[in-house]
Amino acid sequence: MLDLKLMQKNPDVVRESLEKRGSKIDVQEFTDLDARRKALIGEVEALKAEKNAVGPEIAKRKKAGEDASDLLAKMGEVAARTKELDAELAEVEAAQKDWMMSVPNIPHDSVPLGQSEDDNPVLRYWGDKPEFDFAPKEHWELGTALGGLDFECAAKLSGSRFSISFGAIARLERAVAQFMLNTQTELHGYTEVLPPVIVNKATMTGTGQLPKFEEDLFKLTDDRELYLIPTAEVPLTNVYAGEVIEEDVLPIKFCALTPCFRSEAGSYGKDTKGLIRQHQFYKVEMVNFAHPEHSYEALEDMTRSAERILELLELPYRTITLCTGDMGFGAAKTYDIEVWLPGQDKYREISSCSNCEDFQARRANIRFQPKDSKKKQYPHTLNGSGLAVGRCLVAVMENYQQADGTIRVPEALKPYMGGIDVIGPR
Template structure:
């Protein structure tokens, strides 16, 4: 959520930022609400002044034994009007908050201008695309032929956009998650967390999934308003909701390997085959609570943590900077990492690393206590995939495929595979 004072004092800054993002949010709606709020407050203050003026006069008359019924009647009218104004003011302030909750973050000044993903510049690339002396297949063909992926039986169990994995392919997916966790915890300084994957409404609101993106979520059907997490960013970021973090402990870096659940609303017809766009998938998530002065250094570090996973796996990738028109709701700046998939003959997103600055911290009330000040400040929160495990499985299968349909195990994963070096067709 944006700073209310910024919205009230410098709405033009917000309007210009929203224009860059191609947002349809109209700043004038807030201006109208705020003018109404100010008018209501002015009337409330006038009533208070009248009450302060008449109160002593009533007391004076009563003391002198004089009739004060006219003043008491007037004060009754003032009291009734004050109650009406309180109700109206509460409604306006609620509408203002709801409006603010629907406004996306302001892009950082370094974010390139652009309207869509077509305007995202490539920041850097790494690795060589593999060359094959045969026509490379897509992962679902390879996985099915190996007896390791079954989408038809998964659909029987749960419907479309689910997958079953078996044997060495299932173990390969597990190995990837374990490898990623080990890298982030032992090499990059993240603390592993095992969080709940069902969270409440306040937790979803704190990171910006609610109220705007409710249609993208899976919600439990009882009265408790609980949701399945779309990413471990949600519980990890809210660990410190409503708390104050000592400055000397910053940055705090968490990572988690969890199942994630997404309804994929609006993605009808996209990636209907394979593991790319499922309702349920594994992901290793990174979250960083950073000092505002150092959060952009933290973004570079987080992005590098994700890139190193791909380099150790020997997978070619490119890192792009999302333009203003393609960034996510809560992000001030985002890097996407795209891995090369030879079966699809294209790069596909496998990680997204974002600095949300104080946008989420304001929603979730996460602050830190500076050592040299009594005034608490909002932290900056960052999040990133380190990596999307299912998509990484796709990349390994397609990049390490052989002419006979077998899959060579990347060197760094062999210890996690019990020494298995190749997955062969049965």
């Protein structure tokens, strides 16, 4: 959520930001609501002042045994009018808050202007694409032929966009996840967390999934307003919701391996085969609570932590900077990392690392206490995939495939595979 004072004092800054993002949200709506709110407050205060001024006169008359019915009648009208105004003020403030909750974050000055993913500049490339003396297959072909992936069985159990793994392929995915967690905790200083995967409405609102993106979520069918998490960013960021952190403990770096659940609304017809776009998948997520003065250094560090996973697995990738029109709702700046998939002959996103500045902290009321000031401040929150486990499995399968359809196990994963060097038919 943006700073209310910024909206009130510099609405043009927000207007320009929305234009950069290609948003159709009308800033004038907020300005009109704020003007009405101020007018209502002024009228209520005037009525209260009138009540305070008349009160002593009523008391005086009553004490003298004089008639005060005219003043009492007038005060009855004032009370009724005040009640009406208070109700209207509550409605206006609620509408204003709803408007604020619907507005995306302001892009950082370094974010390139653009309208879509076609305008995202490549920041860097790493690694050489593997060369094959055969036509490389896609992961779903490899996994199905080896008996390690069964999409028909998953559809029988749960429906479309689910998968089930068996044998060495299932173990390979577990190895990928374990390797990621160990790397982020042992090499990059993240504290491992095992959070709940069911959260309440306030938690979803704190990170920006609600109210705007409810159709993308899986909601439990009861009256408690509970949701399955779309990413561990949601519970990890809200660990400090409503709390005040001491300045000297910043930065706080969490990581977690969790299942993630997404309805994939609006993705009809996209990536219908394989593991790329599933309703349920595993991901290692990184979250950082950073001091505002150091959050962009933290973004670079987080992105390198994600890239390092791919380098250790010897998977070619490229890192891009998202333009203003392609960034997520809460992000001020985002890097996407795309891994090379030879079966698809293209780079595909495997990590997204974002600095949300104080956008989420304001929504979740997370603050820190500076040592040299009595005024509490909002930390900057960052989040990034470190990495998407299923997509990393896809990359390993496609980049390490062999002509006979078997899959070599990367050196970095061999300690987790119980002596399996090559994955063959189950």
